[in-house]
Amino acid sequence: MNTAEHKSDGKARLPRDERRAQLLSAALEVFTIAGYHSAAMDEIADAAGVSKPVLYQHFPSKLDLYLAVLDVHIDSLVYEIHKALASGAENSDRVAATIGAYFDFIDNEGEAFRLLFESDMNVEPQVRERLNRMTYDCAAAISAVISLETGIPKEASMLLSVGLIGTAQVTARHWLDRDGSLSREQAIHLVSTLAWRGISSIPRTEELYNL
Secondary structure, X not given: OOOEXXXXXXXXXXXXXXXXXXXXXXXXXHHHHHOOOOOOHHHHHHHHOOOHHHHHHHOOOHHHHHHHHHHHHHHHHHHHHHHHHOOOOOHHHHHHHHHHHHHHHHHHHHHHHHHHHHOOOOOOHHHHHHHHHHHHHHHHHHHHHHHHHHOOOHHHHHHHHXXXXXXXXXXXXXXXXXXXXXXXXXXXXXXXXXXXHHHOOOOOHHHHOOO
């Protein structure tokens, strides 16, 4: 059950989880525009329409707030990758859905995409650990499908998985920065075709060891 915050005059404020979501949304906007180091907690509190003490009640420091923003959107992206892999019976459809998940993430959460992949905080150890976890979790999900379909060892399937998500990330970032001459659907089709034609030619176990 949600617990509501209360004003000193007894009037109910937002339930705690709703307030937290509001603060995270405001923080994402400020961090994306200003960058971590230039963003101020005062500015985030103003954007959320709360006092700074209320902000600190939920997040003891700016780093805690930043990491919480990352966690929300990392979990969202990893969930979308799992959903994409379960979306079709044909492997070509799974590849297209996986590529599409990154482009859809941009469409729906463009600010979060920039925060995850273009942040000035990527060298911070706690941030880097989360981004590494995101890459690993996405790659592990894809690797399980590749290994099942080809029988190749885990290390080989993980390598291919990292290559696939690297392709998806880089091309999605490129598309995001362009002038929109290619639609999302056209971009997904081009990149998924490239990825499928590459990954569908991967040899099965017995062929791999004869290379």
